[in-house]
Amino acid sequence: MFPYPSGAGLHVGHPLGYTATDILARFKRMQGYNVLHPMGWDAFGLPAEQYAIETGTHPKLTTLRNINRFRSQLKSLGFSYDWDREISTIEPEYYKWTQWIFLQLLKRGLAYQAEVPVNWCPALGTVLANEEVVDGVSERGGHPVIRKPMRQWMLKITAYADRLLEDLDELDWPESIKEMQRNWIGRSEGAEVEFCVLDSDGKETDMKITVYTTRPDTIFGATYLVVAPEYTLLSSIVSTKQRESVEEYKGIASRKSDLETTDLQKEKTGVFSGCYAKNPANGEPIPIWVADYVLGSYGTGAIMAVPAHDARDHEFASKYNIPIKWVVTPNNGSFIESGKANSGEGIIINSSNMMVGLDINGLSGKDAAYKVIEWAEKTGNGKKKVNYKLRDWLFARQRYWGEPIPVIFLDDSSENIPIQETELPLTLPELDDFTPSGTGEPPLSKAVSWVKTIDPSSRKPAMRETNTMPQWAGSCWYFLRFMDPENSNELVDKAKEI
Secondary structure (H helix, E strand, O other), X not given: OOOOOOOOOOOOHHHHXXXXXXXXXXXXXXXXXXXXXXXXXXOOXXXXXXXXXXXXXXXXXXXXXXXXXXXXXXXXXXXXXOHXXXXXXXXXXXXXXXXXXXXXXXXXXXXXXXXXXXXXXXXXXXEEOHHXXXXXXXXXXXXXXXXXXXXXXXXXXXXXXXXXXXXXXXXXXXXXXXXXXXXXHOOEEEEEEEEEEEXXXXXXXXXXXXXXXXXXXXXXXXXXXXXXXXXXXHHHHOOOOOXXXXXXXXXXXXXXXXXXXXXXXXXXXXXXXXXXXXXXXXXXXEEEEEEOOOOOOOOOOEEEEOOOOOHHHHHHHHXXXXXXXXXXXXXXXXXXXXXXXXXXXXXXOOOEEOOXXXXXXXXXXXXXXXXXXXXXXXXOOEEEEEEOOOOOEEOOEOOOOOOEOOEEEEOOOOOEEEOOHHHOOOOOOOOOOOOOOOOOOOHHHHOHXXXXXXXXXXXXXXXXXXXXXXXXXXXXXXXXXXXXXXXXXXOOOHHHHO
């Protein structure tokens, strides 16, 4: 068991679950089994830090007090935990190994930095996970949350997407649960296609917008492009005339969560960028729109919109009077009169341009998609691409009460250097003022003497990473430490894992 020790102590849900596991543990002991039944504390995180800010009490003091209350209450209930194996994520002896795991991921290229759109809460002064945002406000305190691009540490969980999918077949789980997992991973095959941005005279520029599509067979039906409000090249694309409108729309969109923007039931909104791009298949100029039904964190942050064959695109195009071009027809052709998008497959029509060497008329959707990808790769207009809804894990928080990230940055080059394993644990400095800076700089930046350091290899001046790890960092591997809680030489003795 690994609860978060909140100030209120146990609630009824704790003993409800713990009673069941205690019954099973006692039963197995009576049968002669050697039972591992420990208890520990997932004790880092925002709630403790926010309480500390509100009361002026150091989070370590309140957290230890809460742990003592939890322990006392659990013992009073008579649960048969092995208290000799008690662990806590806030103890340096424990988070030394959380930091060690991060260094192993960094060595293997599975930890990296990137600028990504995040849920930023100005009042709390930190980035929040999607699970910590409810209806556009923070779960803790109900403060407004906006979408904001920030440079963050990421863990490359997408590197294991295919393995996660394949291994689901071996699990003895209900099929409905496994299907939920497959949808969460969201593997799709398609293509990345490049659309050249046009200048005010309609001439091609050096700028290109790369879109990801699962339906390359419908490229001739793409009558507009959509980029996300946080699209990285948006400021370079938008026209002077439309800049104010686009900035206003970006501000509104920044206050919406991913769940809100992808809600199929909500009315689609957007704004014209004032710029056009060239459809590489038919050579026609098509408008570039900014709309929040496209996520900057999925695919490339841009799509080719085919309103005749996608319900969201059809709703958007109908609202803003954008042309709709039919390029897929079922045998009876009835959908053309229905006034609705036909997202199904069929026979390709209106899809030929011999000027660029592409003719897919009369083909099935599958054969047409293959031919479009082949053409795109041959002409340099795109390539085959596998994509996932699963995203890499944002692994940094602008808060004090978390595991320090064991990395330094050289002053002269900003190169990140992992600290030596022999220097672990990198402990949190004592801070009297752990309130948010208000600028996005984490509270650890106030510990100047701790932040400034020297790279032991080059002897160059450097700065420590001031972001900390998210609350879930320490709770990802606790089950391993329960097997070997006193081991100071390795995370867990391999012999004990067998």
